[in-house]
Amino acid sequence: MNAPVKHDPARSSYYLGDDLYQEIVDGYADWQNDALLVEDRNVTAHFERLLYREARLLDRGLYEEWLKVFAPEFVYWVPGTADGGDPRREIAVTFDDRRRTEDRIFRFRTGYAWSQSPPSRTVHLIGNVEVFRTARERVMMVRSNFSISEFWSGATRTLTGSYGHRFIEIGGQWLIRCKRVDLIECDQCLRNPSIVL
Numbered sequence: 700m701n702a703p704v705k706h707d708p709a710r711s712s713y714y715l716g717d718d719l720y721q722e723i724v725d726g727y728a729d730w731q732n733d734a735l736l737v738e739d740r741n742v743t744a745h746f747e748r749l750l751y752r753e754a755r756l757l758d759r760g761l762y763e764e765w766l767k768v769f770a771p772e773f774v775y776w777v778p779g780t781a782d783g784g785d786p787r788r789e790i791a792v793t794f795d796d797r798r799r800t801e802d803r804i805f806r807f808r809t810g811y812a813w814s815q816s817p818p819s820r821t822v823h824l825i826g827n828v829e830v831f832r833t834a835r836e837r838v839m840m841v842r843s844n845f846s847i848s849e850f851w852s853g854a855t856r857t858l859t860g861s862y863g864h865r866f867i868e869i870g871g872q873w874l875i876r877c878k879r880v881d882l883i884e885c886d887q888c889l890r891n892p893s894i895v896l
Contacts, residue, residue: 723774723877724785726865730831730840737830737839746841747828749873750864754823762804766797770867770874775800777880783863792885819851825862837868838876845880859883 737743749768756765776783779790786794795803807818824846831840841864848857863879 719772719774720785720787723776723865724787726833726838726840726877727783727863727879730833730863731829731842732831735831735833735840737832743828743830746830746839746864746866746873747825749866750825750828750841750843750862753875754825758821758823760807760818762807766800766804768875769797769800769878770869770876771797773797773800773875774877775880776877777882777885779885781881781886783879783881792882793880817852819849821850822848824848839866839873840864841866860885 753765753768756762756768773796775793775795776786777792777794778784778786779792783789825843827842827844829842831842833840841862843862843864844860845862846857846859848855860880860882863877863881864875865877865879866873867876868874
């Protein structure tokens with residue numbers, strides 16, 4: 700009998716199963732509930748710093764460093780429907796696990812990603828940060844609004860919406876378990892949002 704093999708999430712998508720989908724659906728179902736809002740300004744400031752760092756890494760194109768702010772098993776989700784919903788039943792602009800995200804970054808680095816030739820220059824602005832408790836220990840939800848200015852191929856466009864970051868504490872460090880990007884124009888014709896939102 701063969702011993703079970705421990706899978707490396709960077710090499711496969713084994714963790715993207717029914718349990719994780721259900722965690723995502725349940726986690727975002729009623730998470731912007733005022734009864735769960737964290738009033739401690741120090742806690743909010745801590746998560747603000749995490750969001751600002753993530754934005755800075757993206758704006759500088761430091762994608763390998765950016766990956767380090769995520770849990771080993773994570774989901775990066777840009778719903779194609781207003782207010783998200785269930786990624787098993789609704790279309791998504793992006794629904795990537797670690798492997799797909801690493802693939803995306805690899806393509807950026809090759810210079811052969813036509814939608815990033817030349818590479819975009821971006822500025823991420825983040826505000827209205829709120830932190831919410833969850834029913835699970837060591838899991839917090841963070842909601843924020845964003846505005847991203849992207850300059851690419853001689854033109855500038857702006858993408859706006861809200862983020863829903865699901866943080867999990869692993870080894871004393873808060874890492875992103877799921878990042879949901881709710882674009883206000885998610886159900887409209889979008890030029891390929893090839894940048895990392």
